[in-house]
Ligand SMILES: Nc1ncnc2c1ncn2[C@@H]1O[C@H](COP(=O)(O)OP(=O)(O)OP(=O)(O)O)[C@@H](O)[C@H]1O
């Protein structure tokens with residue numbers, strides 16, 4: 001379910017008041033692959049519901065270059081939102097998910113093992129209010145960039 005950004009703070013407060021352990025992650029999720037699916041399943045298993053912060057098209061372009069994303073934000077939201085592991089999707093346009101995390105205040109912040117505490121600015125915010133940060137092992141060989149490269153080689 002796609003939640004409008006202006007509603008996410010109240011929405012997540014209600015989840016917390018209902019006793020839900022909220023897990024949050026964020027990313028571009030442009031062309032979905034098996035690494036993403038296993039990663040999101042592992043993140044969801046850390047709590048009662050998973051909120052996914054999805055980069056807008058403009059922010060993916062700024063992060064990954066003019067040719068990205070391949071899929072629009074509404075299509076990417078529909079695809080990740082169809083996974084059993086993902087309960088709620090919210091779009092964000094800022095360079096990092098820090099502002100969104102201030103609103104969601106998840107009990108657990110999950111991110112792939114391609115990041116560390118030092119390279120993850122969001123980790124400091126979560127740890128400051130007593131939340132947990134979890135890094136999930138990468139599935140080797142899976143990436144959106146690799147899929148695009150393979151298509152170009154054919
Ligand atoms: N192979 C993988 N195994 C597990 N988690 C992954 C894998 N690839 C990406 N992730 C995680 O999924 C989230 C979104 O990743 P992202 O959309 O950047 O995927 P990507 O395939 O690495 O993309 P790109 O190739 O465009 O950089 C990130 O938190 C990242 O850590």
Ligand SMILES: O=P(O)(O)O[C@@H]1O[C@H]([C@H](O)CO)[C@@H](O)[C@H](O)[C@@H]1O
Nearest residue numbers: 026027028029055095096097120121
């Ligand atoms: O899909 P990606 O490239 O893993 O997603 C990015 O993650 C960044 C990370 O949280 C470190 O700040 C984030 O800043 C960026 O906006 C993408 O979500």
